[in-house]
Amino acid sequence: MKNNQPHSRTYVGASKANTTQTYSQTTRPSRKKTKYARLVLAYVIFIVCSVSALGGGVYLLYRTGLFGNSSRSEGEASSTGLSYISSLATTIATSAPEATTAETTPPTPAGDLTGYTVILDPGHGGWDRGTSYPYNSDKNEEPEITIKIAEILKSELESRGAKVYVTRTEDKYYSLYYRIAETHLICMDIAKERGILPFSAEHEQELRTKLENIKTVNDNSYDKGGMGFMGGTGVGEELRELFEMEYQLKDVVFMSIHINAHYDDNTHEPVNHHGIEVTYVTDDAVNTYEGNPKNQTAGAPVRDPYHGRPNENNLLYCQTLYDTITAGMPELKSNMDKPVYTANWAVTRKIGLVGTLLEYGFISHETDRNILTNDESLKKVCGYVADGIQEYFKQIQ
Ligand SMILES: [Zn+2]
The missing domain is CATH 3.40.630.40 (Zn-dependent exopeptidases)
Structure with a gap:
């Protein structure tokens, strides 16, 4: 029954998935470096920047408590961190070349106890x-x-x-x-x-x-x-x-x-x-x-x-x-x-x-x-x- 098995993947896991996906994207364009060297260079720079920003998002989540290590009273701060990283993930998925087959389903937010x-x-x-x-x-x-x-x-x-x-x-x-x-x-x-x-x-x-x-x-x-x-x-x-x-x-x-x-x-x-x-x-x-x-x-x-x-x-x-x-x-x-x-x-x-x-x-x-x-x-x-x-x-x- 659906109620018995709600989706509860944590946002941390979802972040990792996006990071992995981004990593694999950085390797693929390098094969075409002779013909599209400049394009690839621009792309790699974009991805590196995106990964850094994603890391920043993860750090922000850490600071706002979604990893369970900091103050719990700042619910609004958590939401801000969450929407920030979520929009970054969407940006990466929709802007990067060869990303058309990537999963664009938004991750389930941490803390989802729906159905429990x-x-x-x-x-x-x-x-x-x-x-x-x-x-x-x-x-x-x-x-x-x-x-x-x-x-x-x-x-x-x-x-x-x-x-x-x-x-x-x-x-x-x-x-x-x-x-x-x-x-x-x-x-x-x-x-x-x-x-x-x-x-x-x-x-x-x-x-x-x-x-x-x-x-x-x-x-x-x-x-x-x-x-x-x-x-x-x-x-x-x-x-x-x-x-x-x-x-x-x-x-x-x-x-x-x-x-x-x-x-x-x-x-x-x-x-x-x-x-x-x-x-x-x-x-x-x-x-x-x-x-x-x-x-x-x-x-x-x-x-x-x-x-x-x-x-x-x-x-x-x-x-x-x-x-x-x-x-x-x-x-x-x-x-x-x-x-x-x-x-x-x-x-x-x-x-x-x-x-x-x-x-x-x-x-x-x-x-x-x-x-x-x-x-x-x-x-x-x-x-x-x-x-x-x-x-x-x-x-x-
Ligand atoms: Zn008692």
């Missing part, structure tokens, strides 16, 4: 305040920062053509299972729109009613029915059906947005941890965790083990995000042993999409806090997050 979908889940909210700085204060609170990140990231992703859903847009409490149910409902809508919803109309309605009920209960406890058919351990029939549907949605990714903190247990002074952490789930990790009797809720069903999750893609997604974000912002490199690791967060465990829970840094650490509390810095971070998502989709094509 991202579900953002800003953590905490309402009475659930998450973490803060100073310790246990009402300053620099996690729910406010995560919602801000979601807003900035949404607009960055949408500017690249992506469809974006957000599970929480106000400072209200939404249970983990509310967010999970909402994600399943979004996936059902996407599958239905594409004509690949694998349920009868009756069963679809049944599942929707159950998921809506989980949202209405809006509570994480099994006893109150807040987990619905997802309560207990392992995978029941209905969750399995939703997983199977979501495994097909390879152009949809999930990201839960959180921030970290680490304080000394006794003094409540910050510990020196900093940087981002990108967590993902695998079947083995879930089965090991849920198979542990101490993690089983009394009275809740124990069902089949998890299997079939695209484990490699989860790892690829998270590693790509980590590498891309920290290449752009080395100050967000983690000082811990393993910043990309498996974790059993409910929001990633109970969905079939490729997903992550990404900790955007430690609010307890000054370097991270300066980034997390500054809109311009957050825009920069979100630019690299979007680059990472885009790079992941490119890798799995």
Whole structure:
């Protein structure tokens, strides 16, 4: 399906293609040097100048951030660089002799996420305040920062053509299972729109009613029915059906947005941890965790083990995000042993999409806090997050 395979060649690649093409053009006229020496000389000079200008364009792109190495807040500058190099490429293709057979299709601009979908889940909210700085204060609170990140990231992703859903847009409490149910409902809508919803109309309605009920209960406890058919351990029939549907949605990714903190247990002074952490789930990790009797809720069903999750893609997604974000912002490199690791967060465990829970840094650490509390810095971070998502989709094509 077209939506599953959008064209995402990067502009960098397109530039290289044009450079190669130009190079081959410079070699061809030299064969005719006896007869057309002056013409060829003029042509070679033209090409050399064009290549230099193209190089200048590439440098300009580098400076404006499309290679992912400089400020992300200058969207207009990026566009300028892009149109500059694009017009140069067109000039070369249309002005040079023997260029009539050259491809003149304009390259796809970098950042094209058209056809892709991202579900953002800003953590905490309402009475659930998450973490803060100073310790246990009402300053620099996690729910406010995560919602801000979601807003900035949404607009960055949408500017690249992506469809974006957000599970929480106000400072209200939404249970983990509310967010999970909402994600399943979004996936059902996407599958239905594409004509690949694998349920009868009756069963679809049944599942929707159950998921809506989980949202209405809006509570994480099994006893109150807040987990619905997802309560207990392992995978029941209905969750399995939703997983199977979501495994097909390879152009949809999930990201839960959180921030970290680490304080000394006794003094409540910050510990020196900093940087981002990108967590993902695998079947083995879930089965090991849920198979542990101490993690089983009394009275809740124990069902089949998890299997079939695209484990490699989860790892690829998270590693790509980590590498891309920290290449752009080395100050967000983690000082811990393993910043990309498996974790059993409910929001990633109970969905079939490729997903992550990404900790955007430690609010307890000054370097991270300066980034997390500054809109311009957050825009920069979100630019690299979007680059990472885009790079992941490119890798799995
Ligand atoms: Zn959190």
